[in-house]
Amino acid sequence: xxxxxxxxxxxxxxxxxxxxxxxxxxxxxxxxxxxxxxxxxxxxxxxxxxxxxxxxxxxxxxxxxxxxxxxxxxxxxxxxxxxxxxxxxxxxxxxxxxxxxxxxxxxxxxxxxxxxxxxxxxxxxxxxxxxxxxxxxxxxxxxxxxxxxxxxxxxxxxxxxxxxxxxxxxxxxxxxxxxxxxxxxxxxxxxxxxxxxxxxxxxxxxxxxxxxxxxxxxxxxxxxxxxxxxx
Numbered sequence: 001x002x003x004x005x006x007x008x009x010x011x012x013x014x015x016x017x018x019x020x021x022x023x024x025x026x027x028x029x030x031x032x033x034x035x036x037x038x039x040x041x042x043x044x045x046x047x048x049x050x051x052x053x054x055x056x057x058x059x060x061x062x063x064x065x066x067x068x069x070x071x072x073x074x075x076x077x078x079x080x081x082x083x084x085x086x087x088x089x090x091x092x093x094x095x096x097x098x099x100x101x102x103x104x105x106x107x108x109x110x111x112x113x114x115x116x117x118x119x120x121x122x123x124x125x126x127x128x129x130x131x132x133x134x135x136x137x138x139x140x141x142x143x144x145x146x147x148x149x150x151x152x153x154x155x156x157x158x159x160x161x162x163x164x165x166x167x168x169x170x171x172x173x174x175x176x177x178x179x180x181x182x183x184x185x186x187x188x189x190x191x192x193x194x195x196x197x198x199x200x201x202x203x204x205x206x207x208x209x210x211x212x213x214x215x216x217x218x219x220x221x222x223x224x225x226x227x228x229x230x231x
Contacts, residue, residue, distance in 0.1 A: 066212060143174070
């Protein structure tokens with residue numbers, strides 16, 4: 001973590017390392033300089049970053065089209081999004097009630113500044129280390145995860161996130177992310193997983209209701225439906 005901070009504070013060194021990480025033999029240096037995924041994204045927003053290209057333009061429109069169709073077809077009245085980012089994607093969504101959670105306080109501040117006047121839009125800072133909700137107080141008809149899963153580098157972080165996500169869902173879960181096992185990591189802050197296999201094995205109370213396979217630059221889109229309640 002200290003190494004990462006020192007590199008980021010020296011612009012010319014950061015440029016060299018950020019390019020060199022794609023070369024054989026240099027990945028280990030990039031990996032050692034990387035903090036946890038949680039720290040990485042909090043710093044990203046603190047330094048003025050946004051939710052990235054996936055939440056803007058054609059990517060935001062594509063995801064919104066699929067989500068909005070699912071909302072209409074399944075009579076979904078409320079959504080909780082685990083990893084809402086800066087709130088730009090929310091502007092494309094058509095749902096009555098929405099609750100957004102994110103690990104970044106700065107991202108939540110952006111969401112409140114943009115959507116805070118809407119009384120049917122709520123936002124809460126999410127700290128996975130202090131989130132324990134067996135009573136499902138934080139819940140909605142549908143829980144959604146858009147472009148988040150592949151940013152969960154650590155196995156324990158991924159597993160906790162997935163169980164929290166599905167625990168928030170009364171009826172449905174929507175996930176938008178590539179669903180495959182990558183052969184080789186290309187970026188230290190991205191880890192592509194075959195999450196559908198994990199869900200099938202570890203969260204059997206949900207079944208796949210819809211799968212739109214990846215198309216070109218667009219990732220997989222899943223709608224899961226609760227078929228039993230083990231709580």
